[in-house]
Amino acid sequence: MTAPGIPALDLTADVVTLTRALVDLPSESGREDVIADAVDTALRGLPHLSVARVGNSVVARTGLGRAERALIAGHLDTVPAAGNLPSRLADGRVHGLGACDMKGGVAVALRLAATVPAPVRDLTYVFYECEEVEGDRNGLARIGAERPDLLADAGLAVLMEPSDAGVEAGCQGILTADIVVEGTRAHTARAWQGVNAAHKAGEVLRRLDAHRAERVVVDGLEYREGLSAVAVRAGVAGNVVPDACVVTVNCRFAPSRSPEEAEAYVRALFPEYEVRVTEVVAGAPPHLDRVGGLVAALGAEPRPKLGWTDVARFAALGVPALNYGPGDPSLAHTAGEYVPVAHLERCEAGLRAWLS
């Protein structure tokens, strides 16, 4: 029995049907109330789960007294629609907003929650809000802050981020910084009276061009780092020598480096410039020693995750995590995103085998 206004989700439907039903529920970041109500209501109908709600995030836990507890998580929100609704099934793929990132993964997790009532390890399912927006709105971070008890007793976590239905272990950290080059304004008709900050920034960009990012091996996985200018801004007026040029760099660093080490690394490359670090977030080590059993059960060859994902939030809580989800990560946030049916089925079967 569903309350008025709350869409019914049939968690026993096949994974393709369930994926499409989720795609068709509106859930742009910050507007997850409808999908969260639907997931919450469906999970509360399952007697083997106890359900908690934190904002528009839903946590459902078994309480079987198993020796181990694992966590399976996926976010409910999507980026804004791009003419890619409603869902459609074609060519063995579910197409539509969020199909890849990451309602396919959420559908797999919901199917398991409903159809594996007595898993061999206790389970915590987390369906959360606001992954696609600023970190201080992130639903997983909010649960960690308000109800850490719901997360911290897990021995490992599976994040259903699109990973081509394979295992992507750990994730790299991110540092963003502004490199500020200063000069002195002048009229361009008397340019020699000034110091052109844009001209001076040529050395910063040249150094970035010459820089060769490192490849760092952690647990046998090669993390390929990166240091990229993502923005350059200079300009006062068409007849003015600019007195400032700001080069914004985005650094991806291996999980073996701490944020402090990453910051020191970037500063050492530009010792003579002002470097303003605007954001730095740690990565997550692959922890193959602690997630190896799961990797083996899934029959997957682990790859390093080069992007940053919420596995880093689990790592910060002391819970080793890996990425394992259907869909090609390079399709995330594209208007043409889709998830292959074969990925959905492979992920569901892999996790079901590990739980049974």
Added chain:
Amino acid sequence: MTAPGIPALDLTADVVTLTRALVDLPSESGREDVIADAVDTALRGLPHLSVARVGNSVVARTGLGRAERALIAGHLDTVPAAGNLPSRLADGRVHGLGACDMKGGVAVALRLAATVPAPVRDLTYVFYECEEVEGDRNGLARIGAERPDLLADAGLAVLMEPSDAGVEAGCQGILTADIVVEGTRAHTARAWQGVNAAHKAGEVLRRLDAHRAERVVVDGLEYREGLSAVAVRAGVAGNVVPDACVVTVNCRFAPSRSPEEAEAYVRALFPEYEVRVTEVVAGAPPHLDRVGGLVAALGAEPRPKLGWTDVARFAALGVPALNYGPGDPSLAHTAGEYVPVAHLERCEAGLRAWLS
């Protein structure tokens, strides 16, 4: 007798009083109707002048049948006010919007128009609109297009642009171009899959930094050229390797170079990049052979004009021109602009001697 609503200008008042009266008349570019009406009405009261009106520009000519005709010009408009109204007299300076650029010069010209009824050479006075805005609104250009007969019979022109009450001969040309550096987008977590256009632009900026602008001597005057980046723009998103970086350069070139030569010069510096020329305007040669008599009469040592002024429009009409006006050009467009009383008096006396 002044028509209702038109402010009266007393052209026989001293040059300081007249400068202040002009400063206190509103005349932001595009809104010169009040000042143009006042100037028009005052000049029509002088029997030795015939007056024509083109938009909000006013042309007044003597018709004495002299062997030579000279032109004296100043623009009526100012940039927008910056808390610098009304005018005030302090420390031997007239302060206020446009005092320097260039109502002081206009006051000098209006005084001469009223008080030298029988000059030794025929005179054309031009008071024009919209100098401070886009070139296609320029009042002098409009007169040249609609009534070239009012301008083209002059043997030389004096433009009352602020020149420290000295002679600044000719002017340099301006070329503006975008240097477009292209790359290939990629996610910064996989930066090696793209080509970072900002990194590649480092070579453009480094080359600008190393470039030494030439000093070109024309008629014994040294024109110091310039080539400056005035804007750099790159950036797609914080996690995207940018696929384009545009460096906007502003080139000031000596009047001995044609616009075509200036363009070829800039292109030759960046042969491997796309160079989009967005604006190019010729300079004006000093023509000391043709304006030497005036320079001698003013007792001034001519200097090269490095900025671009409307003397280039006169040059294009075949009328050699020089800049000669009160005020420090570096104060133009500043909130604190002023014109020294001594400059006003020196310019008035210098021109009066030449006309008498």
